[in-house]
Amino acid sequence: MNTSAGISFLAPAKLNISLRVFGKRPDGYHHIRTVMVPVALYDEVSVEEGLAGIHIESTDPAVPTDSTNSCYKAAGLFMEWAGEPKGVRIRIRKRVPMEAGLGGGSSDAAATFKGMMALSGRTPPREALLAMAARVGADVPFFTVGGAALAEGLGERLTPVDCRVPFHALIVKPSFGLSTREGYARLRREQGDPPEDAAVPAFRGWEDLVAAVSNDFEAAWGDARPEIAAIKGELFAAGARAAGLSGSGSAVFGLFESAGAAREARGMLSRDDGRRMFIARNI
Numbered sequence: 001m002n003t004s005a006g007i008s009f010l011a012p013a014k015l016n017i018s019l020r021v022f023g024k025r026p027d028g029y030h031h032i033r034t035v036m037v038p039v040a041l042y043d044e045v046s047v048e049e050g051l052a053g054i055h056i057e058s059t060d061p062a063v064p065t066d067s068t069n070s071c072y073k074a075a076g077l078f079m080e081w082a083g084e085p086k087g088v089r090i091r092i093r094k095r096v097p098m099e100a101g102l103g104g105g106s107s108d109a110a111a112t113f114k115g116m117m118a119l120s121g122r123t124p125p126r127e128a129l130l131a132m133a134a135r136v137g138a139d140v141p142f143f144t145v146g147g148a149a150l151a152e153g154l155g156e157r158l159t160p161v162d163c164r165v166p167f168h169a170l171i172v173k174p175s176f177g178l179s180t181r182e183g184y185a186r187l188r189r190e191q192g193d194p195p196e197d198a199a200v201p202a203f204r205g206w207e208d209l210v211a212a213v214s215n216d217f218e219a220a221w222g223d224a225r226p227e228i229a230a231i232k233g234e235l236f237a238a239g240a241r242a243a244g245l246s247g248s249g250s251a252v253f254g255l256f257e258s259a260g261a262a263r264e265a266r267g268m269l270s271r272d273d274g275r276r277m278f279i280a281r282n283i
Helices: 070-082 104-120 126-136 140-145 180-187 206-212 216-221 226-237 259-268
Strands: 006-024 030-049 053-058 087-093 149-153 157-160 168-173 242-245 252-256 276-281
Touching (some): 006 104, 030 168, 070 087, 104 140, 126 140, 216 242, 226 252, 226 259, 252 259, 259 276
Antiparallel strands (some): 006 030, 030 087, 030 276
16 A cells, blocks of 8 residues: 555564474575464555665664665665665564564565565566565565465475465464574484475364474474463463464464454463463464
8 A cells, every 4th residue: 555654565474383394405404394374463564765775664673774674685686676766765663573483574575575566666577576585584485475375495485275264363472582593403403305295285174274283393492491382381271272383483372263262362361471462363
């Protein structure tokens, strides 16, 4: 949409319904296989033409505004490809918590690509756009394409997933964030070949969805962050059909069949311990 602050796009969060981490590649990254689903918890990214260069603003002072910002990287790659605009100002209204495994920074980058295309009137070929997205981060292609998907390789190989189960997630972000780099180090994976091909999952009923929820990082963080298992236990006690860690953490989610059930659970999980809670449906 167009606003006085430029062209604005919503940037949804994601949940990892399942996440497997396999051996390391020769480049040091890991082979992964994950099913991700976008949910209606949003940042808002506004893009407008500005002075020469790339200028980032954010409502959250913890968000970097230099070249390490994912939106900065996305804008720079697009400008290299398109040659325009010569300058851009990007404003990020943060709601998706950072260091939570919810993909906020990657989603913001995907929204930036949409804004740059709208400003310039130019759209890269699909493969070129996805290649740029992958250069920004492993989850950026997922948000660029949209919809539930199986992501493999580094996260750049995407296959749509049939998800027919409407759910409401109660997302609990503890008072602490977790480092993705440290999470991978704790997994202690050795160098290895890509995993064998596996069937693309389909969630046609709650049984399919519940059976799929799993995350290798839960074991990686187990002893160091017992709060993760504790929050999962609270979610199950509050009636969640399934519960798990998203990404490399620290956010834990519980899946409920209705918004009312999720709201009731939120009341049961209310604590004065710095946690933040969000209810979001899958989209």
